[in-house]
Amino acid sequence: MTGRHNKREPLPAERHDTIRHEIMHELGGISLSAREISEKVGISEKAVADHLEHIHRSLAGSTGKLLVTPAACIACGFVFRKRERLKKPGRCPVCHSEHIQDPLYSIIPR
Numbered sequence: 293m294t295g296r297h298n299k300r301e302p303l304p305a306e307r308h309d310t311i312r313h314e315i316m317h318e319l320g321g322i323s324l325s326a327r328e329i330s331e332k333v334g335i336s337e338k339a340v341a342d343h344l345e346h347i348h349r350s351l352a353g354s355t356g357k358l359l360v361t362p363a364a365c366i367a368c369g370f371v372f373r374k375r376e377r378l379k380k381p382g383r384c385p386v387c388h389s390e391h392i393q394d395p396l397y398s399i400i401p402r
């Protein structure tokens with residue numbers, strides 16, 4: 293499918309639901325970074341983060357949950373475990389490397 297993301301009109305609410313379902317579908321069984329999700333679904337990484345936060349909340353109490361593999365420093369192995377927000381960090385607090393493995397997201401059964 294091509295061209296469907298080119299329109300400048302505001303997205304109708306149902307389009308948001310469709311994107312959310314597409315993201316949830318993409319995350320079934322595999323882990324993807326926000327960048328990979330943005331490429332697959334055709335929205336910005338920032339929009340992906342917003343959708344992920346919504347999916348995270350909407351899955352509470354359901355049969356699945358959003359599994360987040362925390363970002364990690366490629367240089368020294370430091371893991372960003374304490375991040376509450378679903379955003380990727382800029383640099384490592386230990387060695388100050390900017391080579392950070394993005395957080396990965398997956399939807400798994402409870």
Ligand SMILES: [Zn+2]
Binds near residue numbers: 365367368384388
């Ligand atoms: Zn580091």
